[in-house]
Amino acid sequence: MTLAEILARELGAEHVLGPEKLSLRHPGWCAQSLDAGLLVRPADAAELSAILKATPGVPVVPQGGVTGLVEGTASSPGEIIVSFERMNRIEQIDPAQGVALVGAGVTLAQLDAALEPHGLMAGVDIGARDSCTIGGMVSTNAGGIRVLRYGMMRASVLGLEVVRADGTVLDLTSPLMKNNAGYDLKQVFIGSEGTLGLVTKVALRLFPRPRAIATALVGIDARALSAFMPRLRLALGEGLAALEGMWPDCYRRCAEFQGVTPLPLQAGPDGPGLFLIAEAFGPDDTAAQTALEQALVPMLEDGTIRDAVLAQSGAERARIWRIREGAGVIGGDGAPGYHYDVSLKLADLDPYVQRLQAKVADAFDGIAVLVFGHVGDGNLHLSLMPDGTLPPRDAVDAVVYGVLAGFESSAISAEHGVGLEKRAALQTYRPAGILAAMGTLKAAFDPEGRLNPGKVLPGNGPR
Ligand SMILES: Cc1cc2nc3c(=O)[nH]c(=O)nc-3n(C[C@H](O)[C@H](O)[C@H](O)COP(=O)(O)OP(=O)(O)OC[C@H]3O[C@@H](n4cnc5c(N)ncnc54)[C@H](O)[C@@H]3O)c2cc1C
Structure with a gap:
């Protein structure tokens, strides 16, 4: 047969x-x-x-x-x-327990639509919500725009059903908030990109939907980011829901790409500029708007931020987000370019961008470095877009990751994972002892190397 x-x-x-x-x-x-x-x-x-x-x-x-x-x-x-497209059933929504039990193939948008009537939502939200599945999000430990508030996917997973390489089914779907009965095996599978087990069902922690959201577009001198962020966090506390950033070239290019007139903001004429989207949740519109305004005004007055616009309507909020969402698809329009997803300490974000831009300008002709990301959690997305021929990937990787390696506590992948694309970089930039421990885990869970071969770690087949 x-x-x-x-x-x-x-x-x-x-x-x-x-x-x-x-x-x-x-x-x-x-x-x-x-x-x-x-x-x-x-x-x-x-x-x-x-x-x-x-x-x-x-x-x-x-x-x-x-x-x-x-x-x-x-x-x-x-x-x-x-x-997993047939595992697309939402089996249970338990508002009392604050848990949903869903098939791995349920999309985030599908789950969100089902949760809305209950006044609930998933904690993680990403731009690919219409297509990405809960199983995929677990397997990549997805991040997105609300990590500041709800953590990455791992923080929302209460239980999993997993099929192992030999076909054994592990029912780890217990929706209990507390369960220290031995090793917490589900953690092994979260973020393992399908290389340790296949996720078939997920018990997911749910959160109350925010009653109101206030959104501001803020222009600052990028060097002030590490002063701005803790003050914003202190002022808004639990209400701080998102802090996204776009460096000026990216902001302008995304606005153009999305056909949105950029809002006229000053972003630091005396230094490198940065456009931020700050969001606050609140019990009602007035409270959310007031909290965000009160957080921003003192920083406007003392010059920590240069300029700010508070969205006054849903349409204004959508206009701000449309520019940011353009950044998420700017590479997907077929334009040649390389894309990166790196993690750094907050204080290192702009120094990294400045050093990288200088190094790229030295090493290559005519490559724009477009930078945006979830700056509140130290995550930069970089798109390196040539105006002529694209140099070899290895050469560009060496510059992007070489500069990154100069910063202590940096990571070559913040939230997208490793897959095939970043496997070589993982081998170069992760310490040998950590790679060896990853290899031990892989061998224990997938001794024949049949689960998503060659992803994350080198496989034993053609990849
Ligand atoms: C426009 C856009 C915006 C995005 N924004 C973000 C963002 O803000 N934050 C973020 O983290 N990511 C983001 N992503 C990346 C992507 O959406 C996430 O990685 C998402 O979690 C992938 O889900 P998926 O269902 O599409 O998985 P897939 O792409 O199908 O798979 C991803 C990985 O998981 C494995 N996998 C999939 N399903 C399973 C399963 N059931 N069991 C075991 N392994 C499995 C696959 O083999 C693969 O290694 C974005 C992508 C796009 C296109």
Whole structure:
């Protein structure tokens, strides 16, 4: 029997897709996602387990919404793509416990629509919400715009159902707030990018929806960021919901890309500028607006910030966010460029940007360094866009990560993960002892190396 026939026997032929049907699918945000030419759509953990048991040793590539940005869903001939699209049921929403139990293939937007009538929401929110799945978000430990308030995905996961490489199903879905009964195994799978186990179900902590949100666009001298942030946090306390940043070239380019007239703000004529979006939650519109205004005005008066505009309507808020969301897709419009997602201490963000821009200008001709990110949690996204030919990736990586390595406590991936794209950088910039411990974990959970081979760590197959 061929592999496709074995899979069809387990699932039914309609849930096994070959090259012809796959040619009609969009590969999502990873050009090689469908290269395996063989995709299965199990309905639940039991079916997934049966597939893994029926195909011992055959490599599998899990795929959620394929919005991941590090080639974590790339597949090759000989591998089986596991799609979670049929595990798209919201099994339970328990408002009393503040927990939802959802299939791994439920999208964030789908969950949000179901939670809205209960006045609840998930803590993590990302721009890819219409397509990204809860299983994918768990597997990448997604971050996004509300990490300051709710933490990354890990902080919201109360339980998981996971299928191991040999087909064993682990029910770790306990929705208990407290559970110290032995090792907290779910933590191993969160952020492991499908290399240690396949997530089929998630028990997710829920949060009350904010009753009101106030949004401000703030212009500061970027060197003042580490003075601004703690004062904003002190003034707003729990109400501080987001602090996003765009360096000036990025701000202008995104506004142009999105067809939005940029708001006329001063962002530091005497030094490197920075545009920030600050958001505060509050019990009602007036309270949220007042809290944000009272946080910003003293800093305007003493010159910590240069300028600020408080959105006065939903339309103004949408206009501000539209510019920022342009930054998230600026590389996806087909324009050549390389994209990075790095983590630094707050005080190091602008020094890194300045050093990198200088180094890039020295090393290459005509490359714009566009910088934005979740600055409140020290996360920069960089897009290096050439106006001519794109230099080799290795050469650009060496500059981006080489400058980064000069900053203590920096990371080559803040929230997107490693996938294939950042695997070489991980090997170069993570200490050998840490890489060895990762290898030990991988060998323990996936001794044959069949789970998402070659992602995060070098595989034992073609990758
Ligand atoms: C416009 C845009 C904005 C974005 N903004 C953010 C952001 O702000 N913050 C952020 O963190 N990310 C962001 N991302 C990246 C991406 O959306 C996240 O990484 C998301 O969590 C991926 O979810 P997915 O369902 O698309 O997973 P996929 O892309 O399908 O997969 C991602 C990884 O998880 C593995 N995987 C998927 N499902 C499972 C499963 N059920 N079990 C085991 N492994 C699995 C895959 O093999 C792959 O390694 C953005 C992407 C886009 C396109």
